[in-house]
Amino acid sequence: MHNMEKELLSELHNRGKIARAAILTMTTLAGCGHPGGSMSSIDVLNVLYSYIKHDPKNPNWDERDRVIVSNGHISPGVYSALGLLGYFELDTAIAQYRKLGSIFEGHIERFVPGVEWTTGNLGQGLSAGCGMALASRIKHIPYQVYVLMGDGEQQKGMISEARRFAVKYKLNNLVAIIDYNRLQINGVISKVMPQNIRHNWESDGWKVLEVNGHDLSMIHSALCETANSEVPILILAHTVMGKGVPFMENLEKYHGSTLSEAQLDEALKHLEVPNIIDEYKKMRDDFIYLPKTDKPNEFSLKPDFDPGAAFIYDKETDNRSAWGNAIGDLAKLNKDVKMPLAMVDCDLMVSVKTGEFASLCPDRFFQSGIMENNAAVLSGALSTCGIQTFWADFGVFGTAEVYNNQRLNDINHTNLKVVVTHVGIDVGEDGRTHQCIDYIGLMRNLYGFRVIVPADPNQTDRAIRWLVNQPGNYLVAMGRSKIPLIYKEGKNLYYGADYCFEYGKIDTLREGKDACVVVCGTPVGRAIKAIEKLQQEGFFVHLAYVSCPLGMRENDLSQILKHDLIFSVEDHNVNSGLGTILADKMVEHSCHSRLVKIGIQNYPISGTSEDLYRISKMDTNSLYERFKQEILAKELVRANGKKEKN
């Protein structure tokens, strides 16, 4: 079993030459790309794909083994290996590599058949591998996950997080492979950043096998050895940058430099592969960019959970508890459905209220410890495997700490539900490092992420029950404190039994014509009180609650923009949240009203939530005074205008 058949060996030897020719041709043709690492890793790739369980004609086969290539810049190697196996026409990949509109982009993208995970930013692949390896266990579909990595990227700290996670969860269906060519952009890795890679991995409990990464039989034997291991295994494959073309070997410049056409010719002669670059040039010219039409996202989840019955809160509580209760209820109701629910936590179970889920579904609750970068990526990857995945954390850890991981998730079309608690100065005494006041500003940069900020526990309950059946990426944000329930003027619950959450809907909590207050988040209760106080004085203020600051419905928005005096109120950086989004919309809609933005003006300090709202002028009284002052000023202007006219 451990010995490769001669025929396969010869086939792979041959494939190595053709793949190398392809790598060099496509990079020369494109005039850019990364040939060096592609050539050092191509033998590993070829042997790996000959070893694993997969079907190039059915790249989405549920039982396939997964290959994640963490160092996405070796795309020429990946495209060559996959093309040779029939995932697509290799000639197409060669001709179109890096050309506008081609799927064969500079870094590997998930929409290329055979590519499981879009990469490019280094260090994230092993965490994605953890997610996919967990998915195999959760869904009882046995498959292996192989994560190919570069050696330079071993410097990234988050790889150690993924290593620890894999060992904790005994992910013995996970195999890591490092293309150990010992060169990175600026030279020998031992000079750029000395590192004992083997010791690093062993120190986290991985078993390490070392192989000659150009000895096909040896690679094959190592892969065989990984089967039935108790612990996850790393194969450290000693390789040569630019391997296969003598004048390229061991030169770091070929990390990111391509051959001239004359050099290519020389290289192909050495590889004994005919040079048909002129044909590829023609094919390349013939490929014309077509803008993508809006087709449904092929990576979307199609969940069909029982959302259960609304839980009606009639006593004040915190949104966190409502979220915890709702997800617990959903877990109970959907125990036996086909699509699993999963939850990831980062050592904050009690605070983020994941305890009930954890005790109900211990096999689908994953404790990632204080390793947020790993948690973000593994959750994202899990959510691509037909698993509705929630990750609960504090605001600052679920967004700011992992922004680039979330960006890569979004690029990967994940279906991640990030539920963050402890946003805003509402966090209180923990101070500015823990007060997340930029979550809207951060998510606004990500084209796919949607944001939900529920107003009270009842809306939280309904939003979560709605969310469980959504594909795509969402951030649900909530504060820390207990917040008052929202009532209609008639003292019925606003988000009562008849309420259904609708993404983008703006909720009219109070009607009035003197001004419009638009609130997002925890200050809503204070705003209501301020408005009720004004009402007693004969001022009628419209109150709109925005639970979806990035997706406000145009119709609802136009109702707001009719008012000539608009306030935005948010427990968020005033420069980057609701207020600035409203300003944008006002300009877009030629709304010439006055906008008064109320929010956080600078890094906050320690103090009780109540104290912090007060000094941020978002306590009931400050809001009342500010609203009144602006309404009076407006009326004064109007009165003066009338006087002048008369």
Place this chain on the structure above:
Amino acid sequence: MHNMEKELLSELHNRGKIARAAILTMTTLAGCGHPGGSMSSIDVLNVLYSYIKHDPKNPNWDERDRVIVSNGHISPGVYSALGLLGYFELDTAIAQYRKLGSIFEGHIERFVPGVEWTTGNLGQGLSAGCGMALASRIKHIPYQVYVLMGDGEQQKGMISEARRFAVKYKLNNLVAIIDYNRLQINGVISKVMPQNIRHNWESDGWKVLEVNGHDLSMIHSALCETANSEVPILILAHTVMGKGVPFMENLEKYHGSTLSEAQLDEALKHLEVPNIIDEYKKMRDDFIYLPKTDKPNEFSLKPDFDPGAAFIYDKETDNRSAWGNAIGDLAKLNKDVKMPLAMVDCDLMVSVKTGEFASLCPDRFFQSGIMENNAAVLSGALSTCGIQTFWADFGVFGTAEVYNNQRLNDINHTNLKVVVTHVGIDVGEDGRTHQCIDYIGLMRNLYGFRVIVPADPNQTDRAIRWLVNQPGNYLVAMGRSKIPLIYKEGKNLYYGADYCFEYGKIDTLREGKDACVVVCGTPVGRAIKAIEKLQQEGFFVHLAYVSCPLGMRENDLSQILKHDLIFSVEDHNVNSGLGTILADKMVEHSCHSRLVKIGIQNYPISGTSEDLYRISKMDTNSLYERFKQEILAKELVRANGKKEKN
């Protein structure tokens, strides 16, 4: 030398009791905070401060040893240790802990005397320690740096980056100490996230000493052993959560729970310290929050470099090269000045043009490899040590990848100059993972960071020469491609010999009344061409260049807002950059003009920079067409309006 004097031992023993009483009193008084870890680490803190070279009366003494506490939540322990030494009145800290307006915040803040670095987000302290240890070497001021960490935070990957950096640079003046109490929020660390901390550190080349963290002599001996070590040393201090009060010991709930007053009383009896909580309550009540007045930032650098003479580019080049040349020139000119310049790089020397600096100042050039999180924090820390610190990287790595590190830098009032290249779709074929189109959107969340996006190589040169003499945090962003030089209409260079960079100034590149185009970044050359084409057709468009999108001068801005048709053009996410800032300003200034936002509408793809500009409608022709279409539409409306009036 290794044996503590009896007198000191007895003093420290006593100090341990008083400190523990202080920890418990302040947390009970505040009703929140983290007593457990404070008590497990207090013996280490007390011995450490008795051992190091420092002067509580002169906390900024240049030659002091530095203590960084990475797990900033043990603030009660830190305040107690420092208060007992006379950095401030311990009673004040006890009484004011976590109260609004007090410097004794929930997590330690740098403005508390004796606190070197604000922490709270875990895992960052060792990188800050690396920065401060390097500063000792650069400035030839011998001191030691001690970094105290929690055991839970060892899970954070970026600590491994800092370990490698320390070993590479042989930072033998750096000592790490771990408070190994084996408990984190959710329980025993070996269950939450199993980890062999000793092996992890050894695998990166650190020497590890293990001590009983409550044996004062043993801690002292270990500290003595760290002197004159060849390699950096970790002291793994085995401790007990809640140590000193039997009913608190080894219970994870005391990570973040405080004692009731009755429990406090019992605990203080055990510690043989009188309970005077009522006096502290009175002091606490007496402390009244006063809003901070705008005083100069005490942490600011006061640089006085020779900015040299402007280098005038008369041939097209890339801004990257202009930056590299300028910083090289500045390095040459300022070889012998008192304040050093330093540069940090992440394996991208050739691309980000730090090579000249590196060869001129090899002892002040630091190669952090592919470890951006470490680079961000160590650069920030370096910049607090009287060193003007530049960190050069690709846009996506200097901002998105390290957003929370930059946030903590900003909170720390660092003086960091982040110079990022390869922003925008201008990056080209490397694709969306590498195209940084959110740098303005990200930085807009950080109150202290300023952003500079130079228009051409000449402005780059002048901006860098200006920047070298600035305190505070800046991001300088530039694309990858060669970009045309900007000329005045008379064919003189716009940013010529007489030009001086001024932060916030908006540059009028062309004057006109038919519309105003506002550009930030690389598209400026294309915008000029589009406008010149329109000029030939009799349309005169005003062209304003915004190099400082977060700090546009109000006067300059009002010139823009006079126009009734305004375009924003940016190689940036159209939802979060210049366009949205302009919209905000328009609303603020009651400007009712039409704003047309041109920018990136979705995640980009691979392709040449030229191709990507074309499909993003930011090539010369698309801009020309869009400008013209909008101007004609405006004129039509005006003509119809006139007709109606007539």
